Amino acid sequence: MSSPKVADMFPRLLAYARPYYARIAISLIASLGVAAADVTSAKLIQPLIDYIIVDKNYSLVNFVPFFIVGLSIFKGGSKFIQEYFIKTAGQLVVQDIRNDLYRHTLRLSMGFHSRSKAGNLISRILNDVQSLQRSAADVMVDTIRESFTMVGLIGLAFYTDWRLASVAFVVLPLSVVPATLLGRRIREKTKRGQQSIGELTSVLQESINGIKVIKAFGTEPDENKKFRDENWRYYKLLRKVLKYESLSSPFIEFIASFGVAAVFWYGLNRVISGQITQGELFSLSAAILMLYVPMKRLIRVNNVFQKSMGSAERIFEVFDEKPEITDRQDAAEVDKVRGEVQFNNVFFSYGDEPVLNDFVLTANPGEKIALVGPSGAGKTTVASLLSRFYDPIDGSIMIDGLDLRSITLQSLAKNIALVDQETFLFHDTILNNIRYGRPEASREEAEEAARQAYAHEFIEQQPEGFETVIGDRGLRLSGGQRQRLCIARAILHDAPILILDEATSALDTESEVMVQMALSNLMENRTTLVIAHRLSTIMNADRIVVMDQGRIVEEGTHRELLEQSGVYRKLYDMQFRDE
Numbered sequence: 001m002s003s004p005k006v007a008d009m010f011p012r013l014l015a016y017a018r019p020y021y022a023r024i025a026i027s028l029i030a031s032l033g034v035a036a037a038d039v040t041s042a043k044l045i046q047p048l049i050d051y052i053i054v055d056k057n058y059s060l061v062n063f064v065p066f067f068i069v070g071l072s073i074f075k076g077g078s079k080f081i082q083e084y085f086i087k088t089a090g091q092l093v094v095q096d097i098r099n100d101l102y103r104h105t106l107r108l109s110m111g112f113h114s115r116s117k118a119g120n121l122i123s124r125i126l127n128d129v130q131s132l133q134r135s136a137a138d139v140m141v142d143t144i145r146e147s148f149t150m151v152g153l154i155g156l157a158f159y160t161d162w163r164l165a166s167v168a169f170v171v172l173p174l175s176v177v178p179a180t181l182l183g184r185r186i187r188e189k190t191k192r193g194q195q196s197i198g199e200l201t202s203v204l205q206e207s208i209n210g211i212k213v214i215k216a217f218g219t220e221p222d223e224n225k226k227f228r229d230e231n232w233r234y235y236k237l238l239r240k241v242l243k244y245e246s247l248s249s250p251f252i253e254f255i256a257s258f259g260v261a262a263v264f265w266y267g268l269n270r271v272i273s274g275q276i277t278q279g280e281l282f283s284l285s286a287a288i289l290m291l292y293v294p295m296k297r298l299i300r301v302n303n304v305f306q307k308s309m310g311s312a313e314r315i316f317e318v319f320d321e322k323p324e325i326t327d328r329q330d331a332a333e334v335d336k337v338r339g340e341v342q343f344n345n346v347f348f349s350y351g352d353e354p355v356l357n358d359f360v361l362t363a364n365p366g367e368k369i370a371l372v373g374p375s376g377a378g379k380t381t382v383a384s385l386l387s388r389f390y391d392p393i394d395g396s397i398m399i400d401g402l403d404l405r406s407i408t409l410q411s412l413a414k415n416i417a418l419v420d421q422e423t424f425l426f427h428d429t430i431l432n433n434i435r436y437g438r439p440e441a442s443r444e445e446a447e448e449a450a451r452q453a454y455a456h457e458f459i460e461q462q463p464e465g466f467e468t469v470i471g472d473r474g475l476r477l478s479g480g481q482r483q484r485l486c487i488a489r490a491i492l493h494d495a496p497i498l499i500l501d502e503a504t505s506a507l508d509t510e511s512e513v514m515v516q517m518a519l520s521n522l523m524e525n526r527t528t529l530v531i532a533h534r535l536s537t538i539m540n541a542d543r544i545v546v547m548d549q550g551r552i553v554e555e556g557t558h559r560e561l562l563e564q565s566g567v568y569r570k571l572y573d574m575q576f577r578d579e
């Protein structure tokens with residue numbers, strides 16, 4: 001994925017803030033209040049000293065406490081309004097970004113998903129958005145408030161004595177240089193740190209998914225080491241970020257000390273020579289000293305901002321991935337098709353190696369075609385193309401004479417049911433898993449589908465029947481049971497075209513028989529493309545198509561193909577004769 005530039009990301013982030021401009025505006029107004037309160041307190045030092053102490057106007061003393069408390073109430077109230085509105089705005093922006101990112105991730109094509117690490121994507125959606133969230137609010141609050149305060153205080157300083165103020169502000173621009181240098185380092189290291197968090201999530205996700213393999217091979221220590229090493233790498237990156245962050249404040253203070261030193265030296269001289277009053281000097285010094293607070297905060301904010309840009313880069317990298325498979329502008333909604341399937345001279349490759357070479361196949365509505373061939377021949381690829389996980393490089397695929405690219409992905413999904421080796425079940429009730437493709441189906445319909453899939457009996461035996469919650473990989477069910485649930489799901493989905501990628505792993509005979517019966521119910525009245533590994537499935541097909549190296553090499557019935565003594569004969573001798 002290629003990195004977007006900060007300058008490009010900023011307007012895109014800003015676009016997310018647009019719906020919340022009202023909140024931001026309220027916060028802006030309130031921050032004017034906070035800034036005004038700060039500037040006022042600096043300004044008040046002058047009359048305090050000049051009128052009360054120097055001119056001995058003691059009657060004013062009693063007003064001082066009221067003024068201080070009143071000012072603090074005003075500042076507190078303003079600060080509350082400012083923070084609350086800006087932080088909720090930040091939170092809402094981040095919510096929107098996270099929702100969009102998730103939606104975009106789901107839209108990205110199989111090609112993208114097979115290339116990228118799941119853990120890394122999860123980490124971008126959770127951790128990077130989180131980090132953006134944490135800093136977005138801080139950045140917005142502090143930038144606005146501290147900038148106002150700074151402008152106010154600078155104004156006050158110049159108003160009081162522009163000559164003295166100019167001395168102080170000669171050094172101000174100097175501090176910008178180290179701040180930007182440190183900021184850039186922080187952004188780079190943060191991005192690397194977030195990558196490291198992505199790796200950690202990946203390791204975590206893989207090891208939890210593959211816990212069975214880990215336990216079977218006893219590789220817990222290796223996995224532990226992998227995790228610890230990555231965690232340590234993260235610490236080392238973070239340590240650099242912390243170093244730069246901790247450096248920035250002392251650095252600024254060091255530079256600032258020159259300004260303060262110059263002001264006091266020159267200022268005291270001007271008081272002594274009677275050009276300004278004592279009160280003016282104190283008021284001015286207060287303004288300048290107070291000024292370093294917002295300045296330091298702004299630099300800290302810059303650090304936080306750079307950090308969030310590191311995360312934003314990772315977020316926009318995903319946004320910049322364009323889905324390869326999308327609905328064409330004029331894509332048509334189609335209802336139920338009859339189920340004719342045509343592959344017209346299809347060429348396809350995942351990379352450089354051609355995988356399908358001039359592949360031609362027609363299936364009539366209701367026909368059952370068994371696709372056989374050696375491993376790597378391209379059988380699963382044919383199924384993936386029919387599901388439009390990928391588009392052909394050349395040639396076309398049609399259902400009922402309609403090019404797959406001319407109908408919407410939603411209508412295609414409605415017309416195709418896919419049952420493959422990956423018997424993926426969601427962490428949900430059995431009922432909801434069966435209803436997955438058609439949530440509006442009634443319980444009766446779901447039960448009927450389960451009955452046809454020969455799953456009804458074992459479901460009833462579960463502690464809560466159809467309401468039993470099963471694990472995300474259906475861990476509490478046997479392999480055959482999981483397959484039958486997937487078949488029930490496909491039956492209920494009720495699509496005219498069915499793609500079956502048969503499991504190669506043998507089930508025990510009883511399960512096997514039930515899965516076979518369930519499958520033959522499922523195949524009834526549907527155009528079926530079955531990638532067959534079992535002799536029984538092959539024999540039951542209307543036609544057998546033999547693939548090798550991305551093209552069809554033989555076609556016919558079992559008997560005809562055996563007589564040809566070609567690829568099928570060889571496959572038969574190797575795999576099926578014993579059955």
Ligand SMILES: Nc1ncnc2c1ncn2[C@@H]1O[C@H](COP(=O)(O)OP(=O)(O)OP(=O)(O)O)[C@@H](O)[C@H]1O
Binds near residue numbers: 355376377378379
């Ligand atoms: N996502 C992918 N990215 C890159 N190459 C792939 C991908 N999927 C499959 N291939 C390659 O494409 C070729 C055809 O793979 P395919 O999965 O279609 O074979 P198959 O006939 O289903 O094999 P099997 O019987 O072992 O399941 C193989 O050489 C494989 O390495």
Ligand SMILES: [Mg+2]
Binds near residue numbers: 379380381501
């Ligand atoms: Mg395959």
